[in-house]
Amino acid sequence: MEPAILIGLLAAMLRLATPLLLGSLSGIWAERSGVVNIAIEGMMLTGAFAGYVVAERLLDAGVFDGDGTGHLWIGVLAAVMVGSLLGLVHAFWTQRFRTDQIVSGTALNILAVGVTAYALRLVYDVGGSTKLPETLPAILTWSVNGKDGPVGVSFTPLMVLAVVLCLLTHVVLFRTPWGLRTQASGEHPLTLTSLGLSVLATRYVNMAISGGLAGLAGAFLTLEGIGQFNEGMTSGKGFIALAVMIFGRWKPLPSLAAACLFGLADAMQIFLQTLGVEVPAEWLQMLPYVLTLVALMGLMGRSRPPAALGQVS
Amino acid sequence: MVPAVALEGITKIYPGVIANQDVDWTLEWGQIHALLGENGAGKSTLMNILYGMTTPDSGRILLEGREVLIASPSEAIRLGIGMVHQHFQLVGTLTVAQNILMGMEPRRWGLVDTAAAHERVRALADRVGLPIDPAALVEDLPVGMQQRVEILKVLARDARILIFDEPTAVLTPQEIALLGQVMQRLASEGKALVFITHKMREVQAVATHVTVMRAGRKVGVADPRKATAAELAALVVGRPLKAPPDAPASEGGAPLLRVENVSCRSSRGLEALSEVSLEVRAGEIVGLIGVEGNGQSELVEVLAGLRPVTGGKVLLAPRSGGTHVDLTRATPRARREAGIGHVAEDRLRRAVLKPWSIADNLVFDRFHLAPYARAGRLDHAAIRERGANLLARYRVKAPDAQTAVGTLSGGNQQKVVMARELDDRYHVLLIAQPTRGVDAGAAESIHDEMRALRDRGAGVLLVTNELDELLALSDRIGVVYHGEIVAWRARGTVTREELGRLMIGGRMTGDLGTPA
Numbered sequence: 001m002e003p004a005i006l007i008g009l010l011a012a013m014l015r016l017a018t019p020l021l022l023g024s025l026s027g028i029w030a031e032r033s034g035v036v037n038i039a040i041e042g043m044m045l046t047g048a049f050a051g052y053v054v055a056e057r058l059l060d061a062g063v064f065d066g067d068g069t070g071h072l073w074i075g076v077l078a079a080v081m082v083g084s085l086l087g088l089v090h091a092f093w094t095q096r097f098r099t100d101q102i103v104s105g106t107a108l109n110i111l112a113v114g115v116t117a118y119a120l121r122l123v124y125d126v127g128g129s130t131k132l133p134e135t136l137p138a139i140l141t142w143s144v145n146g147k148d149g150p151v152g153v154s155f156t157p158l159m160v161l162a163v164v165l166c167l168l169t170h171v172v173l174f175r176t177p178w179g180l181r182t183q184a185s186g187e188h189p190l191t192l193t194s195l196g197l198s199v200l201a202t203r204y205v206n207m208a209i210s211g212g213l214a215g216l217a218g219a220f221l222t223l224e225g226i227g228q229f230n231e232g233m234t235s236g237k238g239f240i241a242l243a244v245m246i247f248g249r250w251k252p253l254p255s256l257a258a259a260c261l262f263g264l265a266d267a268m269q270i271f272l273q274t275l276g277v278e279v280p281a282e283w284l285q286m287l288p289y290v291l292t293l294v295a296l297m298g299l300m301g302r303s304r305p306p307a308a309l310g311q312v313s
Numbered sequence: 314m315v316p317a318v319a320l321e322g323i324t325k326i327y328p329g330v331i332a333n334q335d336v337d338w339t340l341e342w343g344q345i346h347a348l349l350g351e352n353g354a355g356k357s358t359l360m361n362i363l364y365g366m367t368t369p370d371s372g373r374i375l376l377e378g379r380e381v382l383i384a385s386p387s388e389a390i391r392l393g394i395g396m397v398h399q400h401f402q403l404v405g406t407l408t409v410a411q412n413i414l415m416g417m418e419p420r421r422w423g424l425v426d427t428a429a430a431h432e433r434v435r436a437l438a439d440r441v442g443l444p445i446d447p448a449a450l451v452e453d454l455p456v457g458m459q460q461r462v463e464i465l466k467v468l469a470r471d472a473r474i475l476i477f478d479e480p481t482a483v484l485t486p487q488e489i490a491l492l493g494q495v496m497q498r499l500a501s502e503g504k505a506l507v508f509i510t511h512k513m514r515e516v517q518a519v520a521t522h523v524t525v526m527r528a529g530r531k532v533g534v535a536d537p538r539k540a541t542a543a544e545l546a547a548l549v550v551g552r553p554l555k556a557p558p559d560a561p562a563s564e565g566g567a568p569l570l571r572v573e574n575v576s577c578r579s580s581r582g583l584e585a586l587s588e589v590s591l592e593v594r595a596g597e598i599v600g601l602i603g604v605e606g607n608g609q610s611e612l613v614e615v616l617a618g619l620r621p622v623t624g625g626k627v628l629l630a631p632r633s634g635g636t637h638v639d640l641t642r643a644t645p646r647a648r649r650e651a652g653i654g655h656v657a658e659d660r661l662r663r664a665v666l667k668p669w670s671i672a673d674n675l676v677f678d679r680f681h682l683a684p685y686a687r688a689g690r691l692d693h694a695a696i697r698e699r700g701a702n703l704l705a706r707y708r709v710k711a712p713d714a715q716t717a718v719g720t721l722s723g724g725n726q727q728k729v730v731m732a733r734e735l736d737d738r739y740h741v742l743l744i745a746q747p748t749r750g751v752d753a754g755a756a757e758s759i760h761d762e763m764r765a766l767r768d769r770g771a772g773v774l775l776v777t778n779e780l781d782e783l784l785a786l787s788d789r790i791g792v793v794y795h796g797e798i799v800a801w802r803a804r805g806t807v808t809r810e811e812l813g814r815l816m817i818g819g820r821m822t823g824d825l826g827t828p829a
Contacts, residue, residue: 175424180411187404194402195466196387197416307405 004151007144009267011153015225017263018159019044019234022217023241024248024255025162025169030087030210031250032173033203034186036310038105039090040214041238042112043083047218049116051079052229053123055222056132072136076158076219083215084208086112091207095200101310109238117231132227158220165213169252182206186306214238236289243292250305258295265291315378317342317474317505318363323372325358329712332358333369334529340474345496345506347516347537349549350526351752352724353710356509359526360476363507364396365389395472397463399479399750405452410434412451413466437469442498456605457488464495475499477508481515482750485604486780486813493519511752513542514781525549550754562788562804565594567630569772570616570653570741571637575625576796577615585611587796588625593741593772598763600775600787601798604816608796609776610658613745616774617655618645619663629653632740649678654739656730658746658776660723664730667719671711672700674718675733703732708758723750728759735762742766745776760786780809794818 023040030037055075058064064071090108093099124130136157143152173179181202184191189199217237222229244262248255269284277284318340325333333355340346348356361367363374365383373380376392383389386396403412410430411418419429434447443461451462460480467475477496481489496519500506510516516523516537523535525548533548540548547553570593579585585608593599603609614620616627618640628637632652640648649655657663665674676685676696684695700714707728711721718726727750734742744763748756763786767773777783783790790807791798792815800815 171424175427177416177418177420177425180407180415180418180425183407184404184415187406188402191402191404191412191415194386194396194398195416195470196385196390 004144005271007151007153009264009271011151012267012270013260013263014153014155014159015263016266017259018162019217019220019237020241020244020262021162021166021256021259022213022220023238024244024259025165025252026083026210026213026217027242027245028169028173028248028250028252028255029182029206029213031245031309032186032306033182033206034189034199034306034308034311035091035094035203035207035210036101036105037087037090037207037210037214038102038239038242039086039108039112040210040217040241041234041236042105042109043086043211043214044218044221044238044241045112045116045232045234046086047079047083047215048222048233049119049218049229050082050215051075051219052132052222053119054078056130057123059132067134069134069136072132072134072223075223076136076216079215079219079223080212081215083211083213083218085211087207087209087211087214088204090211091204095203113232116229120229120231130228132223135227136224156224158216158224161216162220163256165216166252166256173252183306186308189308189311217241240288240292243296246305247295261295262288262291314341316340316375317344317377319375319378320359320363321373321375323359323362323369323374325355325362325367325369331529333362336372336526336529336531338524338531340505340507342473342503342505343500344522345500345508345520346522346524347520348507348509348524348526349511349516349545351549351754352722352750354526354549354752355529356526357478358529360396360478360507360509363389363474364394364476390470390472393471393473394476395467395470395474396476396478397460397467397480399482401459401463403451403459403462403466405450407451408447409445409449409451409454409462409465410447412462413437413447413469415466417469434465434469437465441465441468441495443495456483457485457491460484460488460492472504474505475507477506479509479511479750481510481512483778485778485816487604487817489515511750511756512779513545513753516545517542527551546753549752550757554753554757563597563767565597565772565788566770567634568592568594569630570774571626571628571630572612572616573626573628575612575615575627576623577611577620578623579608579611584623585796586615589796589798590625591774591791591798593774595740595770595772596767597788598767598773598775598786600777600783600790601793602777602780602783602790602812602816603793605778607793607816609793610745612793613655613658613743613774613776616648616653616743617657618643618648629741649739652738652740654678654734654736654742656734656742656744656747658749660726660730660749665718665726668717670700670715671704671709671718671721671729672696672714674729675700675703675714678733679738703729707732707762708755724752724755727751728755731759731762735766737769740771742771742773743776744773746778747775748777748779748782756782780812783812784809792816 023044026040027037055071058071058074086108090104093104094101138154138156139160140155141152143150173182181197185199185202192199221233240262244255244258247258265288269287272284273281316339320336320338323333323336336359350356362369365385365388368384374383381392413434414430419426419433431447438445443465445461451459480492496506520537523537524531525533535545535548543554572589572591574588574590575586576588577586589612601609611620615622622641626639627641629640629651630637640651679685685692697714704714709725709728718729747759763773775786788804790802792800
């Protein structure tokens with residue numbers, strides 16, 4: 001195969017893996033502390049929306065000019081904050097009112113779809129949004145000359161940040177007192193109670209972090225990806241991120257590898273389509289989802305979730 | 314001398330139950346103070362008050378003469394009170410050091426300083442004489458070692474008053490002996506120890522003082538070095554207990570259950586049983602004992618149909634007599650239909666559903682049969698009636714048969730299981746740890762029911778960690794070691810000491826009995 005094609009595939013893989021990695025980290029923070037978070041999808045979508053709207057409004061109001069990236073970064077911040085807020089809502093419902101964690105998560109997902117669609121019309125009067133003139137630019141680009149001109153891999157800021165956060169999650173989870181508390185909260189919360197440490201506080205903080213990471217994944221989609229917001233644009237990435245987390249056995253570093261694998265599957269289907277393979281596009285588009293199912297089937301019984309996951313304290 | 318702890322006039326009332334009524338109690342430094350009482354007598358409530366898990370409705374707590382308010386476990390820890398919980402409060406996926414130092418880890422640049430943590434645990438372990446590997450994962454440790462982690466966790470927080478809540482319930486006899494030495498060493502260092510237990514032998518072995526509670530009140534104190542086990546038990550139950558009948562071993566009738574060369578693997582995939590053979594005859598109780606993890610639990614699971622065999626046969630004689638049927642690959646339900654009952658070792662996982670009522674729990678093995686099911690519909694009246702009858706017969710302490718099993722004490726839950734399984738529907742019973750966490754009075758009635766069942770011609774296979782129980786009930790005793798039955802002894806021909814030796818592999822020449 002021509003190197004340019006491989007590089008193109010690599011670039012697509014990194015771009016597609018980033019939101020999955022951030023989503024899986026979001027899942028790890030929540031589930032390691034004992035809270036099931038199936039609302040990653042909704043948090044991602046809301047984050048994508050909030051990030052886009054804030055950036056676009058700031059630009060429109062002339063606070064920032066289109067040449068800089070200040071408005072984009074404030075958008076990223078807004079996405080993280082909105083995600084965190086939703087994380088806290090999930091924590092509040094499930095811990096304070098002991099709502100079933102799947103029910104609360106499902107409610108948040110449905111809410112996110114409705115609220116973002118409604119707010120989009122409220123702000124713009126249309127079902128789609130205009131494209132931002134710029135998205136977050138690459139920090140580093142590595143390109144080679146291919147048959148049809150130069151092909152390159154761009155390393156964008158949130159992509160790099162995602163990897164840094166993955167390493168950070170690893171260190172915090174396994175090497176800091178807070179990480180040990182988180183693990184205890186997910187495995188055997190009574191341990192904390194019997195030592196006079198608060199399970200509730202642990203879970204609230206972790207859910208805020210979990211939501212923030214999902215929001216950041218959303219910001220990646222709008223502010224570093226396509227530069228605009230479309231209804232339901234996450235299209236199941238939050239759920240695939242959960243599969244990535246399970247495939248990565250609730251650990252950050254294996255989840256990084258898993259995210260790359262899933263990203264590659266997604267990149268492959270796009271690549272095969274452009275290659276004009278004699279297979280209906282719909283079949284190719286199934287690839288990442290089929291991989292999700294196969295991966296989860298292959299892992300049945302071998303991957304062990306935190307013991308107290310989903311239990312009411 | 315000012316006592317370490319003085320409780321004055323403690324009263325605690327839960328809706329409908331007086332847990333503690335006007336209890337005065339003192340604990341001195343250097344004491345090992347046993348708290349005795351039946352399930353629900355108020356021992357645990359009293360200790361929960363001392364540990365800040367609940368607050369008394371009235372009464373005072375004096376710590377070294379100073380009145381204190383203990384509103385939470387963290388407050389209790391700060392005051393130097395520690396509890397070794399019956400159900401270990403440990404995180405299995407973390408290491409020994411991480412568990413012991415949870416919330417007080419030595420740090421370096423914000424990270425846990427693992428080397429320093431291991432050093433601290435090692436130093437602590439050496440100082441108190443409880444050596445342990447700080448880097449081991451807790452879930453890989455045997456139960457006795459896990460308890461050691463629990464004790465070290467409490468000592469690491471500088472506890473001077475230690476509460477042990479039924480510390481020996483899940484330990485093997487060897488581990489119990491070791492724990493006794495540890496407790497005596499701690500007391501000799503001047504710490505004050507309290508322990509809740511049901512086992513009189515342990516009280517006599519380690520306790521220096523005894524307080525007995527009944528129905529929320531303190532009913533007496535005793536000197537464990539002077540009182541006999543029978544006297545202590547009588548004080549607990551409020552009436553003298555019968556001595557176990559000293560009947561000669563039952564010869565047994567026709568073989569009901571025949572196990573032939575059965576092998577199986579453990580959950581970890583290792584060989585758990587290798588070619589075990591035994592017979593359970595009509596009208597006998599066959600007792601098996603071994604250090605935990607030697608295959609006796611797996612044997613019961615194999616016979617109940619919960620674990621596949623890798624070789625061998627399980628044969629059962631039908632109730633009506635006749636030739637044995639091969640049940641080696643039968644489902645658990647088919648085995649029950651054929652007449653095998655099962656009292657599971659892990660009560661909460663395999664024997665009861667906590668949120669369900671007593672009545673419903675009592676028909677788990679027969680809800681699909683008449684009179685409890687008619688034409689595919691449950692007959693709730695019949696289920697309720699059975700519940701009410703068995704509740705009374707087994708003296709389960711509950712308002713009525715509609716009470717959720719989860720709200721009962723462990724001992725009363727076990728009575729429910731026994732009531733369901735010790736039934737004439739079964740002519741062979743597999744009974745594992747029948748009195749774990751059960752008080753002396755209830756244990757006596759469970760033992761009586763087991764003997765009655767035997768005398769009606771049933772065959773019982775008993776697996777227990779309690780030497781006293783084993784010796785009191787079994788007509789024949791088999792010792793399990795490394796997946797094999799290494800010795801057989803008839804009732805009355807074996808001492809506790811000899812059993813203890815056999816259990817740890819002390820196989821002597823000429824010592825091997827033949828099965829059956």
